[in-house]
Amino acid sequence: MNEALWALGRGTGVVSLALFTVSVLLGILNRSGRPLFALPRFSVALVHRNVALLATAFLAIHLVTLFGDSYAQLRLVDFVVPFLGAAKPFWLGLGTLAVDLMLAIVVTALLRGVIGVRVFKAVHWLTYLMWPVALLHSIGNGTDAGQAWFIAFAATCSIAVLSALGWRLSRGFVEYQNVRIGKAS
Amino acid sequence: MNLRAPDPRSAADPTVLLHIDWTKCDGRGLCTEILPELLARDEWGYPLSYGYGSNVPVPDRLLDAATDAVSLCPRQALTLIDR
Amino acid sequence: MSRAPDTTLFPPVQAPAGTTRLTAARAADYGTHQTTFGPLPAHTDSAALLAALRDSGLEGRGGAGFPAWRKLAAVPARERARRRRVVVIGNAAEGEPLSQKDATLLLRSPHLVIDGLLTVAGALGAHSVYLYAQASVLEAVGRALAERADAAGIELREAAESFISGEASAVVNALAGREPVPQDRTVRLTESGLGGRPTLLHNVETLAHIALIARFGAAWFRSVGTKGDPGTRLVTVGSDGHPSTVLEVAGGSRIGDVLRFTGVDTGTLSAVLVGGYHGAWLPAYALEARLDRADLAGFGANPGAGILMGLGERRCPITVAAAVATYLAGETAGQCGPCVNGLPAMAAVLRRLARGDRDPGLPGEVRRLAAIVTGRGSCNHPDGTARFVLSTLTVFADDVAAHLAGHCRKDHR
Numbered sequence: 001m002n003e004a005l006w007a008l009g010r011g012t013g014v015v016s017l018a019l020f021t022v023s024v025l026l027g028i029l030n031r032s033g034r035p036l037f038a039l040p041r042f043s044v045a046l047v048h049r050n051v052a053l054l055a056t057a058f059l060a061i062h063l064v065t066l067f068g069d070s071y072a073q074l075r076l077v078d079f080v081v082p083f084l085g086a087a088k089p090f091w092l093g094l095g096t097l098a099v100d101l102m103l104a105i106v107v108t109a110l111l112r113g114v115i116g117v118r119v120f121k122a123v124h125w126l127t128y129l130m131w132p133v134a135l136l137h138s139i140g141n142g143t144d145a146g147q148a149w150f151i152a153f154a155a156t157c158s159i160a161v162l163s164a165l166g167w168r169l170s171r172g173f174v175e176y177q178n179v180r181i182g183k184a185s
Numbered sequence: 186m187n188l189r190a191p192d193p194r195s196a197a198d199p200t201v202l203l204h205i206d207w208t209k210c211d212g213r214g215l216c217t218e219i220l221p222e223l224l225a226r227d228e229w230g231y232p233l234s235y236g237y238g239s240n241v242p243v244p245d246r247l248l249d250a251a252t253d254a255v256s257l258c259p260r261q262a263l264t265l266i267d268r
Numbered sequence: 269m270s271r272a273p274d275t276t277l278f279p280p281v282q283a284p285a286g287t288t289r290l291t292a293a294r295a296a297d298y299g300t301h302q303t304t305f306g307p308l309p310a311h312t313d314s315a316a317l318l319a320a321l322r323d324s325g326l327e328g329r330g331g332a333g334f335p336a337w338r339k340l341a342a343v344p345a346r347e348r349a350r351r352r353r354v355v356v357i358g359n360a361a362e363g364e365p366l367s368q369k370d371a372t373l374l375l376r377s378p379h380l381v382i383d384g385l386l387t388v389a390g391a392l393g394a395h396s397v398y399l400y401a402q403a404s405v406l407e408a409v410g411r412a413l414a415e416r417a418d419a420a421g422i423e424l425r426e427a428a429e430s431f432i433s434g435e436a437s438a439v440v441n442a443l444a445g446r447e448p449v450p451q452d453r454t455v456r457l458t459e460s461g462l463g464g465r466p467t468l469l470h471n472v473e474t475l476a477h478i479a480l481i482a483r484f485g486a487a488w489f490r491s492v493g494t495k496g497d498p499g500t501r502l503v504t505v506g507s508d509g510h511p512s513t514v515l516e517v518a519g520g521s522r523i524g525d526v527l528r529f530t531g532v533d534t535g536t537l538s539a540v541l542v543g544g545y546h547g548a549w550l551p552a553y554a555l556e557a558r559l560d561r562a563d564l565a566g567f568g569a570n571p572g573a574g575i576l577m578g579l580g581e582r583r584c585p586i587t588v589a590a591a592v593a594t595y596l597a598g599e600t601a602g603q604c605g606p607c608v609n610g611l612p613a614m615a616a617v618l619r620r621l622a623r624g625d626r627d628p629g630l631p632g633e634v635r636r637l638a639a640i641v642t643g644r645g646s647c648n649h650p651d652g653t654a655r656f657v658l659s660t661l662t663v664f665a666d667d668v669a670a671h672l673a674g675h676c677r678k679d680h681r
C-alpha cells in the first residue's frame with residue numbers, strides 16, 4: 001500500500017508539472033490575443049484556466065499521498081512554510097514555496113472579478129517565479145530525476161517555456177501590435 | 186465638453202446594453218468571437234459596432250453570450266447595463 | 269418667476285439693461301460688484317432655483333449646451349434632502365485654445381462667478397465647493413475670494429493644461445488627485461462624482477448667469493436674446509487660429525454682426541469656425557446665421573462655448589484643418605484605442621491631402637476613419653474631432669477638389 005501511494009505521489013507530481021507547463025504556454029498565448037489554430041481566443045482562455053485547475057487538483061493529490069509517506073517525513077507545517085522539512089529541506093522547501101505561490105495565483109485568478117484586474121495581474125506575474133521553482137523542486141526532490149525519461153521531460157518543458165517567453169518579449173507578440181500607433185491604457 | 190448623452194431609446198429596443206469601457210479595452214478580441222452578431226473588429230483590433238458607440242443593445246437571444254463576453258473579457262472592460 | 273432684491277438691507281439696484289450684463293461692473297472688486305448688481309439673495313431653495321432656471325431657458329456655456337436646470341434636477345432629490353452631501357464645481361479649465369471667455373470673465377467679474385457658486389451650493393446644501401481655473405487667473409481669483417467672508421468655503425484649484433482638461437469627469441479626476449483625464453462613466457456625475465458624492469459641475473459663465481437670474485429673475489434674463497438662445501453670452505472672436513477679443517452679445521445675434529463689431533472684415537473670410545476645434549465651419553454665404561441652435565444645426569454646429577474663428581479667404585482651409593486635426597490627435601488622453609489610433613490616422617490622411625497628394629481616395633478615407641472613431645471613446649474628443657474634420661470636407665469641398673486636381677492656389681502656411 002505504501003508503495004502504491006509512493007508511486008501515486010511521484011506520478012501526480014510529474015503530471016502536475018506537465019499540466020502547469022501547458023497552462024503557462026496557453027497563458028502566454030492568451031496574452032498575445034491570438035487564437036490557437038481552430039481554437040478561438042475565448043477557448044484558449046478557458047482551456048488555460050481549466051488546465052491550471054486540473055494541475056492544481058493533481059498537485060493536491062501529490063501533497064496528500066506524500067503526507068502519509070514515511071520516507072518523505074512530511075509534517076503539516078511543510079505544506080505551508082518552506083525550508084523546515086526533515087528530509088532534503090531545501091528541495092522540499094522549493095516545492096512548498098511553489099504551492100504557496102500557486103495558491104495565491106489560483107485564488108486571485110478565480111476572484112478576478114472581485115479584486116480587479118490590477119491586483120490579479122500583479123499576482124499573476126508570480127507564475128514566472130512559481131514555474132521554475134516547481135521545476136527545480138521536481139529535479140532536486142524527485143526520485144526519478146536521474147532517469148532519462150525525466151531528463152527528457154524536464155528539458156522539453158524548459159525549452160517550451162523559454163521559447164514562449166522569448167516570443168513574449170519579441171516585437172509583434174501582441175496581435176495588432178504592429179499596426180497600433182500607441183498602446184492604449 | 187460634456188459626457189455623451191445615452192444612446193437614444195425606443196420601446197422596441199432591447200432593454201440590456203453591453204457597455205464598453207474604452208479606457209480599459211485592449212482590443213484582445215474575445216468579445217468579438219463570442220458576439221460576432223454584435224461586434225466586429227476595427228483595423229486596430231478594437232470591438233466595433235456600427236451605429237452604436239459604447240453602448241450596444243443586446244437582443245434577448247444573445248443575453249447569455251453577452252454575459253459570457255463580460256466574464257471572459259481579460260481587461261474587464263465590459264458591463265451589462267439594464268435600462 | 270421673478271425675485272425681487274432684498275430691499276431691507278440694501279437700496280434697490282437696477283437690473284442691468286441691454287446686453288452688458290456679465291460685464292456690467294466697471295471694476296472687478298467686491299465693492300463695485302455690490303453697487304452694480306446689488307446683494308445676492310440670502311438663500312434660494314433648490315425648488316425655487318430650479319423653477320427660475322427652467323423658466324429662464326439658460327443653457328450651459330461650457331460647450332455641450334445642456335439646459336442648466338436639468339443638471340440641477342438630475343441631482344437626486346434624496347441627496348438634495350441629505351444636507352452637506354453634494355459637491356459643486358465651477359469649471360474654468362478652458363482647454364480649448366480658441367476660447368478665452370472663461371479666463372476673461374474671472375478677471376473682469378469674479379464675484380458673479382462666486383455668487384453663482386454660492387447660490388447653487390446654498391440651494392443644494394453642498395458639502396464642498398470648488399473653482400477649477402487656469403494658472404493665469406488664480407492670483408486674481410484668489411484675491412476676489414479673499415475679499416468676502418461668505419466665500420471662505422470655496423476651494424480654488426489649478427486646472428490641468430490640456431485640450432480635454434475641462435471634460436467633466438477629467439475635472440473630477442483632477443480634483444480627486446488622479447490623472448486629469450476623462451473617465452468611463454455609466455452613472456451620471458450628478459449621481460456619483462467626486463468621492464462618490466453627487467457632483468454638479470457648471471461652466472463659470474453658466475454660474476455667473478445663475479447669479480443674475482437669482483437676483484433679477486427669469487423674465488429679465490429672457491428679455492434679451494432670442495427664444496432659442498435667451499440671455500446674453502460671452503463670445504471669443506479670433507482669426508486665423510488666434511483668439512483676439514472677448515465680448516458679451518445677445519443670444520441669437522447674427523454671426524456676421526458679431527465679427528464686424530470686433531473689426532473683422534467679413535468680406536475677406538471664406539468661413540468661420542463656430543464652437544472651436546470640436547466645432548464646425550460656417551461658410552461665408554451663411555455668415556448672417558444667428559448664433560443659436562436652430563440656425564446652426566444645419567451646419568452641424570451649435571453656439572457651444574461661444575467661439576468664432578474667422579478664416580481669411582487667402583488661407584488654404586485644408587492646410588489649416590490638417591494642422592488642427594494633428595493638434596487634436598496629439599491631445600488624446602491616450603486611454604481609448606479607437607481615439608489613440610484613429611485620430612492620428614485621420615490627421616495623417618488630411619495632411620497628405622493638404623500637401624498635395626492627389627490620391628482621389630483620400631477624402632473617402634477621412635470619412636471612413638471619422639465614422640470609425642465616432643462614439644468610441646470615454647469622452648467626446650473623438651466625436652468632436654470627427655465633426656470638425658467632416659465639416660471641413662463638406663464646407664470646403666471646392667478646396668478638396670482643387671487639391672486633388674493639383675491647383676490649389678491658396679496660402680499653405
